[in-house]
Structure formats: structure tokens, C-alpha cells
Amino acid sequence: MTASRSVNADTPVTIRPPGDKSITHRALIFASLANGASRIRGALTSLDARSMARVLRQLGVEISPLKAGSEVVVTGRGLRGLRRPPAPLHCGNSGTTARFLLGTLASYRFPAWITGDASLRRRPMRRVTAPLSQMGAAFEERNGDGLPLIVHGGPLRPLDYDMPVAAAQVKTALLLAGLTGRVAVRLREPGRSRDHTERMLRALGVPLDVTGEHLAFTPVDRIEAFDLDVPGDPSSAAFLIGAAILGIGASRCGVRVAGVGVNPTRLGAVRVLERMGARLALEPTGVTLGEPVADIVVHPSRLVACDVTPGEVPSLIDEVPILAVLASRADGESVFRGVAELRVKESNRLELLAANLRALGVTAEASADTLTVVGTDRPPRGRVETEGDHRIAMAFAVLGALPGARVRLSERASVAVSYPWFFDDLRKVRSGA
Numbered sequence: 019m020t021a022s023r024s025v026n027a028d029t030p031v032t033i034r035p036p037g038d039k040s041i042t043h044r045a046l047i048f049a050s051l052a053n054g055a056s057r058i059r060g061a062l063t064s065l066d067a068r069s070m071a072r073v074l075r076q077l078g079v080e081i082s083p084l085k086a087g088s089e090v091v092v093t094g095r096g097l098r099g100l101r102r103p104p105a106p107l108h109c110g111n112s113g114t115t116a117r118f119l120l121g122t123l124a125s126y127r128f129p130a131w132i133t134g135d136a137s138l139r140r141r142p143m144r145r146v147t148a149p150l151s152q153m154g155a156a157f158e159e160r161n162g163d164g165l166p167l168i169v170h171g172g173p174l175r176p177l178d179y180d181m182p183v184a185a186a187q188v189k190t191a192l193l194l195a196g197l198t199g200r201v202a203v204r205l206r207e208p209g210r211s212r213d214h215t216e217r218m219l220r221a222l223g224v225p226l227d228v229t230g231e232h233l234a235f236t237p238v239d240r241i242e243a244f245d246l247d248v249p250g251d252p253s254s255a256a257f258l259i260g261a262a263i264l265g266i267g268a269s270r271c272g273v274r275v276a277g278v279g280v281n282p283t284r285l286g287a288v289r290v291l292e293r294m295g296a297r298l299a300l301e302p303t304g305v306t307l308g309e310p311v312a313d314i315v316v317h318p319s320r321l322v323a324c325d326v327t328p329g330e331v332p333s334l335i336d337e338v339p340i341l342a343v344l345a346s347r348a349d350g351e352s353v354f355r356g357v358a359e360l361r362v363k364e365s366n367r368l369e370l371l372a373a374n375l376r377a378l379g380v381t382a383e384a385s386a387d388t389l390t391v392v393g394t395d396r397p398p399r400g401r402v403e404t405e406g407d408h409r410i411a412m413a414f415a416v417l418g419a420l421p422g423a424r425v426r427l428s429e430r431a432s433v434a435v436s437y438p439w440f441f442d443d444l445r446k447v448r449s450g451a
């Protein structure tokens with residue numbers, strides 16, 4: 019959010035990315051279910067975070083306005099204190115909001131209508147409603163697997179469930195159902211998705227056993243309010259890191275991306291970039307509510323192609339757009355395997371990435387679950403269709419900042435979903451001011 023001017027050519031530009039989206043969502047919902055007033059500093063204040071705050075207010079929770087630079091105060095209502103919403107719960111573009119609500123409301127007796135924008139209405143919800151139905155909740159579908167959905171909650175049964183996909187939103191929705199419904203939940207994930215929920219619950223004193231990919235939650239009667247400093251979002255930081263690696267503008271003397279959450283379940287992209295030859299260093303600065311934080315210092319680097327394996331995809335799922343863009347500047351052919359989940363994100367990112375790279379003169383191909391990208395030195399030129407997907411817009415904006423590039427984005431407004439001042443920060447990387 020803030021950048022400081024380089025004092026000499028060897029000092030990196032410093033940029034602090036916005037608060038972590040995943041942690042902000044969790045903080046807002048757990049604070050709403052806690053007893054007492056929680057204080058959240060450094061929260062993300064983007065459209066997605068506002069969607070979460072808006073629907074929680076509709077459920078009777080008092081939440082102070084989400085304004086950049088201000089602390090957010092949430093007055094919790096306890097695990098069973100949510101109120102019947104007076105109107106449909108509109109989740110905007112936020113899949114996390116929709117899925118967390120489904121889990122949270124599964125144990126409440128009132129019906130609740132959940133919907134979202136056109137992109138969100140296309141995204142799959144049965145991955146959450148199927149296990150919640152096993153617990154005893156009922157759902158009225160109005161659009162097949164997508165939204166809108168009407169939740170008819172009630173008393174829940176304990177759950178013992180093998181998750182078909184490694185998905186943190188599903189895992190969290192089921193834990194929220196266990197928490198508000200006060201029933202035990204045992205899960206097995208086929209891979210390790212981000213573990214912010216587990217860390218936050220543990221930091222709040224909730225008993226949770228994690229052994230490899232097995233997770234066992236024991237119900238509690240209440241959770242207490244908390245204070246939290248939200249770390250910077252590594253997924254937003256990834257765009258600044260990408261620009262720095264490409265040596266765009268003033269970032270030739272390096273970029274310090276400050277105060278970034280470096281939870282290992284989110285750092286797959288950093289590990290892949292290191293394999294590609296990127297020069298980056300993590301300088302730890304502390305721990306907040308179980309989450310490690312660091313500055314990431316990045317220098318321009320010549321990259322070689324990468325081979326991303328299915329096992330590492332959950333740890334870099336939101337970074338594939340920027341990694342694919344960087345792969346288009348690397349030596350050789352990069353392959354991203356096991357990335358079919360990209361088809362059900364804010365857009366069909368698998369097809370859209372390949373199509374947009376081709377539109378800019380890069381050889382790229384999407385198959386059922388694999389993306390291949392062949393690196394080139396030819397300046398990218400052409401039009402990019404973002405389909406309103408914030409991460410597609412930001413990834414290609416980084417590519418468009420290369421010297422000699424001529425990249426037109428179909429729109430830029432979507433960055434407000436997760437990183438409202440992204441273009442200002444990209445400009446700071448370019449100009450060093």
C-alpha cells in the first residue's frame with residue numbers, strides 16, 4: 019500500500035501488499051461467532067472482504083466500516099447468535115464468502131438465500147453442500163451445482179469425510195458447520211490446502227488434531243474475541259514479485275515486498291520461482307495469531323522453465339496466472355500439471371491463460387488438467403480478455419509493463435476484488451517513487 023523512495027541505486031523500492039484475503043475472511047467470520055469485541059488491524063478492505071462484512075452484518079453482526087488504514091472492530095454474537103437475514107445474502111464475486119456461509123448457516127434453523135455475481139453463480143457449490151447434507155442440512159438448488167441456493171439448516175450430526183479435492187474453502191466450511199453446530203468433524207484431504215483456519219482455531223484455543231492430511235475437530239461451547247494483525251497477502255505480493263523478477267523499471271535495483279504472510283501452505287510459487295532461478299530472500303519479521311510474516315526481497319533474474327507437479331498445486335493455486343506469465347519469459351517450455359481446479363475459479367483460468375498468452379504471441383496450450391507455456395523474448399503485444407477476473411488482469415498488467423510491450427486489458431476495474439490500488443503499486447515498482 020505504501021512505497022518509499024530508493025535513497026540510492028542499490029536500495030530496493032519497498033511496497034507493502036494489502037492484507038491477506040483468506041485470513042481477513044476467516045478473521046471476520048470467527049470474530050462474528052466469538053464472544054466479545056475483536057480488533058482486526060491491516061484487514062483487506064477490497065470488494066471481496068466487503069462482501070463478507072456485508073453479509074455478516076445482514077446476519078446481525080456489528081462490524082465497523084472496512085477502510086484502508088483503520089482497525090476493524092467486530093462485535094461477536096457467539097456461536098449460536100446469528101439472526102435470520104432480512105434479504106438474500108449477496109456474496110458478490112467472493113467464493114470464500116459463499117462457501118463459508120453455507121457451512122456457518124447449516125446449523126441455523128432459519129432459511130437463508132445465498133447468491134452472487136454472474137461469475138460466482140457459475141462456481142461449484144455441491145462440493146460443500148454434499149458433505150453438509152450428510153451432516154443433516156438441506157439445500158434448495160435454484161441453479162444446479164451453482165448459486166443461488168437456499169440453506170435450510172438445523173441440528174447437525176458429526177461428520178467423517180474424505181474430501182475429493184484439496185480445497186481450503188470446503189475444509190473451512192465443514193469446520194464452521196462443526197463449530198456453529200457443535201458437532202465433531204473429521205476430514206481427510208487428498209493434498210494440503212492452505213491451513214489458515216486450523217492455525218486460527220488453534221490460536222483461539224479450539225482443540226484440533228492435525229496429522230498429515232487427517233484433521234479432527236472437537237466441538238467447543240464458545241470462542242473468545244481476539245486481536246489480530248493481518249499479514250500482507252502472498253497472492254497479491256506475487257504480482258509485485260513477478261514485476262521485480264522481470265526487472266521492470268526502477269525495480270532493477272530490487273523490490274522489498276514487506277510484511278507478507280509466509281505460511282508454507284501458501285508459498286508454492288516462491289519455491290517454484292526459486293527452482294526457475296529467481297533471486298529472492300525471505301527475511302522473517304514475526305508471527306501473528308499462528309501465521310509467520312516476512313519481508314521478501316526480490317532482484318531481477320533470468321528464469322528457466324518450470325515443471326509444476328500436481329502435489330504442489332494447492333500451495334500455489336492462486337499464483338498460476340502470474341507464474342504462467344513469468345514462464346512466458348523463461349528459457350524453455352514450462353508445464354503446470356494437475357491444474358484442472360483453475361477451470362472453476364473466478365473465470366476458467368486454464369483456458370483463459372492459454373488463450374491470452376497466445377493472443378500476445380506466446381505458444382501456450384491448455385489440456386484437460388495441464389497448461390504448457392513456451393518462453394520467448396518477443397515483446398508481448400495484443401489484447402487480453404480478463405473476463406472480469408482480478409488475477410488475470412493483474413498477471414497480464416505485469417507482462418504489459420515490460421519494455422516494448424503493448425498489452426491492452428479488456429478492463430482493469432476487477433483488481434478491486436483483492437487489490438484495489440494494484441495499478442498504483444505497479445507504477446511505484448516501475449518508477450521507484
Ligand code: S3P
Binds near residue numbers: 039190359
Ligand atoms: C481460499 C482457498 C483457495 C483459493 C481462494 C481462497 C480460501 O480455494 O483459490 O482464492 O481462502 O480458503 P480452494 O478452496 O480451492 O482451496
